[in-house]
Amino acid sequence: MTSSLPELRSSLDRADYLVDDGLSMALFLSMKLGQPLLLEGEPGVGKTAAAKALAAALSTELIRLQCYEGISASEALYEWNYPRQMLAIRLAEANDAAMANDDLFSPEYLLDRPLLRAVRAAGPVPPVLLIDEIDRSDDEFEALLLEFLGEASVTVPEVGTFTAAAPPIVILTSNRSRELHDALKRRCYYHWIDYPSVDRASEIVRRRIPGASTNLVDAATAFVSTARSHDLDKAPGLAEAIDWVSALHALGVSELERSTATATIGALAKTPDDTVTLRRAVEEVAS
Numbered sequence: 001m002t003s004s005l006p007e008l009r010s011s012l013d014r015a016d017y018l019v020d021d022g023l024s025m026a027l028f029l030s031m032k033l034g035q036p037l038l039l040e041g042e043p044g045v046g047k048t049a050a051a052k053a054l055a056a057a058l059s060t061e062l063i064r065l066q067c068y069e070g071i072s073a074s075e076a077l078y079e080w081n082y083p084r085q086m087l088a089i090r091l092a093e094a095n096d097a098a099m100a101n102d103d104l105f106s107p108e109y110l111l112d113r114p115l116l117r118a119v120r121a122a123g124p125v126p127p128v129l130l131i132d133e134i135d136r137s138d139d140e141f142e143a144l145l146l147e148f149l150g151e152a153s154v155t156v157p158e159v160g161t162f163t164a165a166a167p168p169i170v171i172l173t174s175n176r177s178r179e180l181h182d183a184l185k186r187r188c189y190y191h192w193i194d195y196p197s198v199d200r201a202s203e204i205v206r207r208r209i210p211g212a213s214t215n216l217v218d219a220a221t222a223f224v225s226t227a228r229s230h231d232l233d234k235a236p237g238l239a240e241a242i243d244w245v246s247a248l249h250a251l252g253v254s255e256l257e258r259s260t261a262t263a264t265i266g267a268l269a270k271t272p273d274d275t276v277t278l279r280r281a282v283e284e285v286a287s
Helices: 005-014 021-033 047-058 082-094 114-120 139-151 182-186 198-208 214-227 238-250 258-263 272-285
Strands: 037-041 062-066 078-080 110-112 128-132 153-156 160-163 169-174 189-193
Touching: 005 021, 005 047, 021 037, 021 047, 021 169, 021 189, 037 047, 047 062, 047 128, 047 169, 062 114, 110 114, 114 128, 114 139, 114 153, 114 160, 139 153, 139 182, 198 214, 198 238, 214 238, 214 272, 258 272
Parallel strands: 037 169, 037 189, 062 128, 128 169
Antiparallel strands: 078 110, 153 160
């Protein structure tokens, strides 16, 4: 674990994740306080990447739970290994032996899902648990998380409560497709990730695509930043800027040219209306 804020920033830099003052402070305090960190922001600003980079910087395991509508407790917490339980029952019957419920519902038949796996991790550095896009789940699933987020523990009714010896580093992400409940937010340190400045975005893209020309990277990131001022269905984020420069670089482009820029606009635009709007915007600025 990092002992200071500058050390954390250096470790993240070595993991090729450029972090600003606000996010570095949020990550550092989340670890020092043992408190889950809730990261919100527009899609594509680097929320998921922050968790991945932190795991790499700390040389620890990344455990990812991708949320979606209808996600169940068994997918997030734990489930029972029913085939092994049935086999144990059949072996007992073959030997004319009886099996009690306590024999069947014991830790050896538990299958760890992300939350229980994070609680039971025994490495020298706690794992980073990424609960990605929590806003896609429903109210009931949020309620399931409260014990874990508040106490770093998971209760299995048939066995008991498992509590982490060292709390995992928990990062939740949300695109604010819906408002999260106060009970969940109270258990978390909060940070909003905004779109990076043009200069910072250029530096990030250069790190991700080191072979791309400086002129191309600077022009593309400046265009993406300006494009967000248009009335778009989905404003392009940093992830889309990286995809666009990757596509242009793959075509051998070293400058932002109108023909290749409009031909590859699908890396930025995700709806028909946005495609038309961004193609027109490219034609105004590209040579």
